[in-house]
Amino acid sequence: EPEVTQTPSHQVTQMGQEVILRCVPISNHLYFYWYRQILGQKVEFLVSFYNNEISEKSEIFDDQFSVERPDGSNFTLKIRSTKLEDSAMYFCASSVARQYFGPGTRLTVT
């Protein structure tokens, strides 16, 4: 079965630093998403991306967050100035008919 891949698997950063989380969606998919999951909690929608632009975003996705598809394969999530409460698992997903989730990046902000 095709897979979404994400790198790194774990990122540790200091508060105030910028981080970029990377995702390679499944190649023929058109919709891309970022979700986050704080430890022990539910999965929360951050943003959806289609046709090289954001199609929807949640209230969590404020000015500190941005997404980009810099080339034909990667899809990135940037957090400009990380806060302690950004510590979470970040999942990328891509879809045609249904969503396929990547393995996630665990972000730890110290």
Next chain:
Amino acid sequence: GQQVMQIPQYQHVQEGEDFTTYCNSSTTLSNIQWYKQRPGGHPVFLIQLVKSGEVKKQKRLTFQFGEAKKNSSLHITATQTTDVGTYFCAGFGGATNKLIFGTGTLLAVQP
């Protein structure tokens, strides 16, 4: 905003017992999806229900979508240790591309 709640939060069963998780949305859903997340893993799509009152089966799993399209349930018959994980419902509400996840039910199965 739209909220999707699940009960129970946690269920511990003996292997062979049945298990049910219930999902309730504050708004009508265009469809409902179910995901399973193993401990330390990522959500894995199980199924999608679209029609009011729809029932679908996957081996020991039975999924139901309520008549009003605001609730859903997942029933597992004769649980096995491989069923361990958190089961999330998720839905799109209205004209939106946001997939809103439920609060999840963590299933523990004792052999």
